[in-house]
Structure formats: C-alpha cells, structure tokens
Amino acid sequence: GQSLEQPSEVTAVEGAIVQINCTYQTSGFYGLSWYQQHDGGAPTFLSYNALDGLEETGRFSSFLSRSDSYGYLLLQELQMKDSASYFCALPRGATNKLIFGTGTLLAVQP
Amino acid sequence: DAMVIQNPRYQVTQFGKPVTLSCSQTLNHNVMYWYQQKSSQAPKLLFHYYDKDFNNEADTPDNFQSRRPNTSFCFLDIRSPGLGDAAMYLCATSRGTTGKADTQYFGPGTRLTVL
DSSP states (O other), X not given: OOEEEOOSEEEXXXXXXXXXXXXXXXXXXXXXXXXXXXXXXXXXXXXXXXXXXXXXXXXXXXXXXXXXXXXXXXXXXOOGGGOEEEEEEEEETTTXXXXXXXXXXXXXXX | OOSEEEEOSEEEEOTTOOEEXXXXXXXXXXXXXXXXXXTTSOOEEEEEEETTEEEEOTTOOTTEEXXXXXXXXXXXXXXXXXXXXXXXXXXXXXXXXXXXXXXXXXXXXXXXXXX
C-alpha cells in the first residue's frame, strides 16, 4: 500500500521560512504533489515534483529525494494568510487519484 | 468563475434518511472524484469516474454510491446515513493524464450533518 507521514503541526512567525516534511512509502512512484487547504475551504494545488530536486513557484518551493522517499514544502516570507493545512499526496494509477498524507497544520503568528 | 460546483454547501439529514450530493464542472475533465474529509483529517478518496468507468476504493462502504450521467455532473448517494458519515464531502476533477502531473481541481465541498 501507500502511506505518507507529515508532522501534525508547525508554528512560525510572519516573515520567517518554514519547511514541512513528508516521508512516503509506495510501490510505484509517479510524483509527489502538495496541496493547501484553508479552514473550511477546498484543497488547492501548490506544487508537484516528479524528479529529484527543487521546484520553485514564487514564495513556495518543493523538494524531492526519491532515493530517500522524502520531500518537503518550503514556504518563504511567511504571511498570515499562509495559515492553513498542507498535504503532500501521491498520484496513483492511470487516473492519478490522490492518496493524501496526514496533513500539517501551519499556524503563522504575528 | 466557478469551475467545480457543489450543491448544496450544507446539508442536514436524519439518521437513515437517504441523501444525494451533487457536483458539476465546467472544465470538461475526464475524471471526477469524491472524497470524504472528517475534521482535522486528510481527504479520503471514496471513488472516482474516468469518463463512464466507475472505480470504487476497496474500503468504501456499500452505503455510498455514485452516478455520473454525463461529463459535467456527478452525484454522491448515501443510502442510509449514519452519525459516522457526518463530514465534508469534496468533489474534484482532473484531465486524467496518465503518469504525469495532473492537477486536481476541488469544489468548495458539502458539509453533511446527520441528526
């Protein structure tokens, strides 16, 4: 089967940098995705890594190491609006259905 | 403009009374997914359609059924809701590109309360 583990909570201050880790187990690998979900809202896509290394999208970057079955999401210049849950996810199968990680609740403090 | 629409946003039903949640999309995507998300948990995939092909997850209870009458619409039927079925139900769509990054677009969800 597949499983993904994340820290349950992370707290950081405005303007800081925070890293959210994700370790996974899977029998076949197609990539690692990251989604953001504000309280009461829908998940929205942030980033995707198919190959090792860093993908940068504005203030957000995502890193993947396939040999370590590990990835992380890096958020820079934190803003209050970044307070949300962050999920890593494995696309699976021909239709890329998502298996979500346990989720990390990020609290950004003033 | 809304791309994935779910109705209603809030649904209250009684224990054992059938309920139907609806989802529509304007993206013309091949795949439509239904997820269940309970408080402080990750979304859990219930089933999905690739076009008309239905794919059920092994651990989805028989109490949950789905219909996709056309590309744009998909329904989630809960035949006899129990208290444990109270949750947010999320609909999502994607192109269904094999083996590549395939962003899923989520609707705002329907919050189901079972009394």
